[in-house]
Amino acid sequence: MTRNRLIEAGQQLFPERGFDAVSVRDLESCAGVKRNVLAYHFEDKENLWKASTDAIFGEMKQEFEQRLSIMREVSGRDALAFIVRFYVYFHARHPGLSRLMSQEATCQSWRLHYLIEKHIRPSTLQMEKLVQETEGLSREAFIHWYYIMVSSTSTIFSFAAECEELFGVDPCADPMVERHAEMLVSMLLHRG
Numbered sequence: 001m002t003r004n005r006l007i008e009a010g011q012q013l014f015p016e017r018g019f020d021a022v023s024v025r026d027l028e029s030c031a032g033v034k035r036n037v038l039a040y041h042f043e044d045k046e047n048l049w050k051a052s053t054d055a056i057f058g059e060m061k062q063e064f065e066q067r068l069s070i071m072r073e074v075s076g077r078d079a080l081a082f083i084v085r086f087y088v089y090f091h092a093r094h095p096g097l098s099r100l101m102s103q104e105a106t107c108q109s110w111r112l113h114y115l116i117e118k119h120i121r122p123s124t125l126q127m128e129k130l131v132q133e134t135e136g137l138s139r140e141a142f143i144h145w146y147y148i149m150v151s152s153t154s155t156i157f158s159f160a161a162e163c164e165e166l167f168g169v170d171p172c173a174d175p176m177v178e179r180h181a182e183m184l185v186s187m188l189l190h191r192g
Contacts, residue, residue, distance in 0.1 A: 003041045005031040010052030015099035019049055019111060050114065056097050057119040060090055076134035081185045083127065087153035088181040092172050098154035135189070145188065152184055 009030035013022045024038050024045050042048040064086060071079050091098055104112050128142050137145055156163055156171045163171045170176065 002031070002033050002037060005033060006038055006041060006048055007052050007055050010048050011056055011096055014049060014052060015096040015103060018103040019045075049111065053100065053111075053115060053119070056094060056100070057115075059094075060097070061119075061123075063090065076130060077189055080130055080134050081189055083130070084149060084153065084185050084188055085181045087149065088184060089177060091154035091157045092177045092180075095154070095157040095160060095172075098158035101150075102158070149184070149188055152188075156180060 006027060009027045010022075013026055013030055017026075022045070025035070027045065027048060028035055028038055038045070038048060042051060067082070067086065071082050074082065101115075104115060124146065127146070128139070131137055131142050131145060132139075135145070156176075160171050163169060171180070
């Protein structure tokens with residue numbers, strides 16, 4: 001229970017403020033736990049950061065694996081469309097993941113290395129193979145495709161406050177999420 005509350009606090013505060021701007025006291029306060037309990041469960045802030053990121057990426061992996069049987073039954077382009085749609089729907093429910101990556105992907109650090117090696121590289125290599133097979137993209141073209149896909153599947157949800165203020169709509173409402181997914185599949189897979 002306490003451990004989970006600390007992980008949830010990490011998932012809230014690290015994406016909002018960045019690792020360096022979050023103190024152990026901030027994490028314990030956000031979790032509503034006693035002082036020094038973080039050290040008991042995680043030793044230090046670094047280990048809590050790892051547990052927090054492992055939890056969100058683990059949830060993404062688990063949800064994706066639950067849908068793999070469906071994906072195995074469709075062709076390459078439909079499988080790729082499925083992946084794009086999955087990313088849209090996951091980011092709509094978890095905008096903090098995009099905010100976390102915006103914090104961590106801007107400079108070299110042990111945290112970026114950890115995220116890439118443990119979570120990002122394995123799935124990206126599989127995606128690259130599928131995109132090259134279905135879309136015929138070179139490695140260089142895939143790099144651009146990948147960053148277009150990653151940012152376009154998440155930014156509208158990460159910037160929800162701006163979207164609501166600017167356009168008066170909630171981007172996380174079901175019809176908006178579905179329309180966003182449809183548009184991205186069409187654009188990324190050259191479907192009209």
